[in-house]
Every structure is written in C-alpha cells, then in structure tokens.
Amino acid sequence: MMCLQDDAIQKIQKMNITEKFNVLFNELDHCTEIEQKQKIEEIREIMDEMDEDEIESIFTINNLNKIGKMIEEKNMTLDRAILLSKHIGYCKALTGAWSDHYYDSELSKRFEKMIVEEDEKKEEKNERLLVDLCECHLITSKCFIPDNVIVICMLHLLKAASNKKENEETQKEVEMALVASSNIWYWVEIKQERYINEIKEIIEYHQKRHNLSRFAYQSAWDFLINRFNFDKRLGGMIMNELHFVREAVKELEDLTRCVDWKKKKEEMSREEAKEANVVKRWIRTLKSFFEACNLWNKELAGLVSSVVNVFRVAKDSHREICRRCIHSLKEAAISKSVKIEDLLKSRSMDVVFEELHQPTLSDEINLYCFRFFEGPSRKLEESTDDEIDEAKRKRLKRNVFEKMENEGFEDVIISFEEIFSFLVYKFECTIPGYSTDYFVNV
Missing domain, CATH: 1.25.40 (Serine Threonine Protein Phosphatase 5, Tetratricopeptide repeat)
Known part of the structure; x- marks a missing residue:
C-alpha cells in the first residue's frame, strides 16, 4: 500500500503545475x-x-x-x-x-x-x-x-479593511478585503458617501503607520482610482490630500528594488514573483489615473518617469509588464494633465522609440506607440494652454521635432502607414490614418 502511495506521489511530482492542480x-x-x-x-x-x-x-x-x-x-x-x-x-x-x-x-x-x-x-x-x-x-x-450586491459587498469589505489590529492574521484579512474591493471595475458608479471616508482613512492610516502589505496598499489605491474614472470631483483629494503621485512613485521605486529583474518569471522566488505582480498592477492603476486625471502638478513628470524606469528594468525578461508600461505611457501622452515638458523630461519618448525600432512588434504595441505620438503632436498644434506663450511653444515644437528627427521617426511611421486601417478595424478604435498626422511641423 505504501509503495502504491509512493508511486502516486512520484507520478504527481513529474507533472507540470497545471496537471498537478487538475x-x-x-x-x-x-x-x-x-x-x-x-x-x-x-x-x-x-x-x-x-x-x-x-x-x-x-x-x-x-x-x-x-x-x-x-x-x-x-x-x-x-x-x-x-x-x-x-x-x-x-x-x-x-x-x-x-x-x-x-x-x-x-x-x-x-x-x-x-x-x-x-x-x-x-x-x-x-x-x-x-x-x-x-x-x-x-x-x-x-x-x-448587480449594483445592490456590489453595495452590500463594498460596505462590509471596507469595514473589514478598516481593522487596525496589528497582527499577521488581521493583515491577511485586511489585504483580502482590499484586493476584493479593488476588483469593483471602473465602469461601476458608486456614490461617494458609500466609501469615501473609509477608503481615505485606510490610506491615511497606512501613510502614518505602514500597517498594510504592498499588495493591500496598491489595492486600496486601485479601488479609489477606479472610482475616479466616474467622479472627477475626487481629483483634489487624490492629488493634494492623499498625495497619490508621490505615493505611487515611492511604491514603484521600492518595489523595483525588491525584484531581480534579470530573472525570468519562472526563475523568481515566490516573494519576488508577488512583488513583480504588484508592480504590474501599479502600472495598470497609473494607466487608469492618466485616463481620469484632469489636474496638473509638478510631480507628474516624476510619475511618468517611474513608468519609464519600470520599463527599463523589465524590458529584457518581462514583456507583459513592458506592454502595460507602453499602454500607460500612451495614456499619459494623450492626457490633458500631462504636459509636453513632462514627456520630454521623463524620457518617455525614448522608450516608445525603442519599441518602434524593435524587429517584431505586436499589433497592440503598434497601436499604443502611434497613439503616444498622436498626443504631443495634437497638443503642440491645438493647445489652448494660456500659460504657454508662442515663443515657448515654438521651442517645444523644435525640441520635439529634433527628437523625432534624430530617432528616424518619419521613416518608421511611414513604413507603418499601410497597417493603420487594419489596427482601427482590429481594435475598434480611432487613430489618424495618415503619417503626417503624427508629425510635429516647425
């Protein structure tokens, strides 16, 4: 009997991970x-x-x-x-x-x-x-x-996540409650009074006491940024009271130092793999933030830079994270809250140029890269920002133009022109159909 059990154990050990689960x-x-x-x-x-x-x-x-x-x-x-x-x-x-x-x-x-x-x-x-x-x-x-079930769940989960007992068991319970809450997708509209005090207190308490795991803290922000998509009134609190930009930059800096990015996913320890996954979630959260944000502050260039830094460390072994970085940078480039100077200072253009020069690119990455360059082009041609005088606008145009010229952007974008209509059809999106729409004329 023992031999049969040993044989069964050895058989399971030889299986791949999915087969073992099944x-x-x-x-x-x-x-x-x-x-x-x-x-x-x-x-x-x-x-x-x-x-x-x-x-x-x-x-x-x-x-x-x-x-x-x-x-x-x-x-x-x-x-x-x-x-x-x-x-x-x-x-x-x-x-x-x-x-x-x-x-x-x-x-x-x-x-x-x-x-x-x-x-x-x-x-x-x-x-x-x-x-x-x-x-x-x-x-x-x-x-x-259903909305009524979401409201029931959210009220009970935010109450559970507000538990301030400092022990391992409580931390796990709080993390699970926040991760579940963050799964309420951004198109679900919820009235502020049902969540605002609780989630604000959870975030502020962590900023003072550091009682949450990294995954739990990211999930708390994920929940709030998802609400931001529906309720732009949250912008002042997110930016100025809870200091989202500063916190996100700090978290990404700390997390990227915890991972040996030279390792592939399958070579990482369990803890490293978890931290890498939390980085991936942060990048997704930033994509949603850039989509929703309509306020500018001087820290935004640093936030875009943090996405660029993640791309740099992950580019050799973690292409899924890189894809998400390009998606996030695309949203930053077309966002009204991110200025041309922020894109230049963050060196985000360098990253997108690097992708465009890759010998093989997915259609999705192509789309993100084209949309990225649509952003500065339109901002410089159509900007109504009264803070930028005409002399400054000309300098910015010249800087962006020279950047594109040095990278051979014109040749690259023209070589892709024949697939523009295909990308519009495949992804059901709107992108300019002519290469000149992506250029900056000086």
Whole structure:
C-alpha cells in the first residue's frame, strides 16, 4: 500500500503545475475529510506558483461548478469551499488573469443568493460569513454583479479593511478585503458617501503607520482610482490630500528594488514573483489615473518617469509588464494633465522609440506607440494652454521635432502607414490614418 502511495506521489511530482492542480482538484469530492483538507492546502501552494496563463487555464466554469456542486452535495464544507474559492480569486487578482467564467457558474449564483439572504437578516447576522462570501464573490469576478450586491459587498469589505489590529492574521484579512474591493471595475458608479471616508482613512492610516502589505496598499489605491474614472470631483483629494503621485512613485521605486529583474518569471522566488505582480498592477492603476486625471502638478513628470524606469528594468525578461508600461505611457501622452515638458523630461519618448525600432512588434504595441505620438503632436498644434506663450511653444515644437528627427521617426511611421486601417478595424478604435498626422511641423 505504501509503495502504491509512493508511486502516486512520484507520478504527481513529474507533472507540470497545471496537471498537478487538475489531479488534486478532481480528487476533492471522493476522499476523506482529512485527505481533502490536505489536498486543499497542496492546491493553494500550487496556485501560488502559477503565472497569469496558468491561472486562466484552471479558472474554468467546470471547476467553479464543481465547487458549487460539492457544497450542494455536502462533499465539501462551506468553510473549505470559501477558503479554496478565495485563494483562486486572490491568485487571479494578483497575476492579472482575465476570465469571466465565474459569473456564469452555479457557484456565483449560490454565493450571491447567500450574500443577499445573510445581509437581510434582522438578527444574528453572521458578519464573518458575510465578509468571506463578499470576498469570494468580488475577488473572482470583474463584471455583471448587480449594483445592490456590489453595495452590500463594498460596505462590509471596507469595514473589514478598516481593522487596525496589528497582527499577521488581521493583515491577511485586511489585504483580502482590499484586493476584493479593488476588483469593483471602473465602469461601476458608486456614490461617494458609500466609501469615501473609509477608503481615505485606510490610506491615511497606512501613510502614518505602514500597517498594510504592498499588495493591500496598491489595492486600496486601485479601488479609489477606479472610482475616479466616474467622479472627477475626487481629483483634489487624490492629488493634494492623499498625495497619490508621490505615493505611487515611492511604491514603484521600492518595489523595483525588491525584484531581480534579470530573472525570468519562472526563475523568481515566490516573494519576488508577488512583488513583480504588484508592480504590474501599479502600472495598470497609473494607466487608469492618466485616463481620469484632469489636474496638473509638478510631480507628474516624476510619475511618468517611474513608468519609464519600470520599463527599463523589465524590458529584457518581462514583456507583459513592458506592454502595460507602453499602454500607460500612451495614456499619459494623450492626457490633458500631462504636459509636453513632462514627456520630454521623463524620457518617455525614448522608450516608445525603442519599441518602434524593435524587429517584431505586436499589433497592440503598434497601436499604443502611434497613439503616444498622436498626443504631443495634437497638443503642440491645438493647445489652448494660456500659460504657454508662442515663443515657448515654438521651442517645444523644435525640441520635439529634433527628437523625432534624430530617432528616424518619419521613416518608421511611414513604413507603418499601410497597417493603420487594419489596427482601427482590429481594435475598434480611432487613430489618424495618415503619417503626417503624427508629425510635429516647425
């Protein structure tokens, strides 16, 4: 019997990480309680080693329905189902994996029904269960959650995230609540009074006491910047009271020092991989910030520079992070809040030129690069900024023109002109269709 068990263990060890997950996951509903507990712990450890593509491969409607069925048939306790579901969602959020299968699953319907029923109880409401269910529900889905359920979840999660006890268990609970809250996507409109005091206090308390993990702190900002897309009134508080730009620059500087960027993803330690994923999330948050921001301050050039620095350290081994950096820089270039001087000072143009000169480029990167140069071109031709006199505008035009000329931009952009219409069709976007629209005329 022992030999058979040893053979099974050796067989699992030889499998790739996704195969190991599938074997253990498929055994969950026909094993003893003790074995099931052990397998769930093994599954959680396996998921901690997975990257974005591997998480997407296991985040299937069949697997989600299987968890729901095990709860229904009492082959798994609700506590264990919650533990497993939360960890799947946590890894999905951390790696940036994208999948909407959860919404169509029986597990989603079960959790949503339980959330509403528990919240409507007048007496003996189980707050811990509510928080757990809300975390499971939000952290595994980005779309299609009804507004009333989002409000219920957000209120309970921000309350949980406001816990100031300083111990490891509380920190993990706070992190999970903030990560789940940050998964409320930017197109969901929520009234300020439902969240503003809580999230502001969470951020300010961390700035004084440093009580949050890096992932939790990034998630708190992610939640707030997502609200910024709908409510531009938040701009003053975000920029001037909570000092988002300064905080984001500091976090990215600290995080980039924690990672050996020469290593590929599969060579990194678990902690390094987590920090690299948090960097990737910050870059996504900055992209959303540049989209929404309509205020300028002198620190913005430093924020754009921080994205450039991440691109520099990641360019050899982490192309997905580089792609996100170019996307973020594109949003900065076309943003009304970022000035031409900020783009020049940050050396963001150098990075985009480097990408355009690559022998092979994805269509998506091409699109971002073209949109980037559309930004300064339009700003210099159409700017109504009264702070820039005509002499200064001419100097800026000359500086940008010389930069483009030195990099051979005209030849590059002309060589791509034939694919402009294809990119417009493929990405359903609007970009200038003629190469001259990207040039700066002096």
